[in-house]
Amino acid sequence: MNKHRHDMVAIGEVGLPYYLRRKLKVSMSQYEQYIELLETFIQKTVTWEKPIVLHAVQEDAPNVCDLLENYSFKNAHFHWFKGEEKTMTRMKENGYYISVTPEVVYDEEIQLLVQRYPLEQMMIETDGPWPFEGPFWGTMTHPNMMLESIKAISKIKKLSEEVSVRLWKNTRLFSIINGLL
Structure with a gap:
């Protein structure tokens, strides 16, 4: 990604493994590794000023909102979103x-x-x-x-x-x- 960042128009689709977690047992430490990796992608979006396209549905979406908000990042697109009203309200307010x-x-x-x-x-x-x-x-x-x-x-x-x-x-x-x- 570093080598081709000037050719990239966005970062994505990246996110958290909601459906994988439902099918397989993903430990908390494995899930935390996914969160760390996603945070790396978000850091790059901020640094490179690129939009991010996210896979973050259901209970994963609030975690992704936390990460985006930590970086005050707004240029996010939640692909094929599904989630709770509380999360939707938060996403709407963040644009x-x-x-x-x-x-x-x-x-x-x-x-x-x-x-x-x-x-x-x-x-x-x-x-x-x-x-x-x-x-x-x-x-x-x-x-x-x-x-x-x-x-x-x-x-x-x-x-x-x-x-x-x-x-x-x-x-x-x-x-x-x-x-x-």
């Missing part, structure tokens, strides 16, 4: 972006998250390839799925075409602020 996937079309938890999170701090993604359920069951992940995500977000937010414009602007703004475009 962190989240992204949602086509799950928003059929998953009530994600629909509630979209209802509560500001559209101005939201992006969409497919995170493909991923075996989505609902109307996407058995379908290869494709960017066209984002159109369905936009429709679902529009319905949840009770807004029309302004949702797609806002999501595009958010992605572009995050990219411009962070020198990606």
Whole structure:
């Protein structure tokens, strides 16, 4: 990373092993090593003034917020975020972006998250390839799925075409602020 830092536009996707911890037994000392490694990435984002794209869901998200806040770092994007209301409030106040996937079309938890999170701090993604359920069951992940995500977000937010414009602007703004475009 040090050698190629001038070629990099962001650091990510980095984070904590929530799903790995659920499947395997990860000891507290192993988890602390993950936190130390993530802190190293965050230190580099601060030093290099690069954005960070994070994998931090459920009970891992507050730990990541702690790290970001310790460095007063704001240019964070929580990829495919899932978490508690208290954590969402904290993330909103810090100006962190989240992204949602086509799950928003059929998953009530994600629909509630979209209802509560500001559209101005939201992006969409497919995170493909991923075996989505609902109307996407058995379908290869494709960017066209984002159109369905936009429709679902529009319905949840009770807004029309302004949702797609806002999501595009958010992605572009995050990219411009962070020198990606």
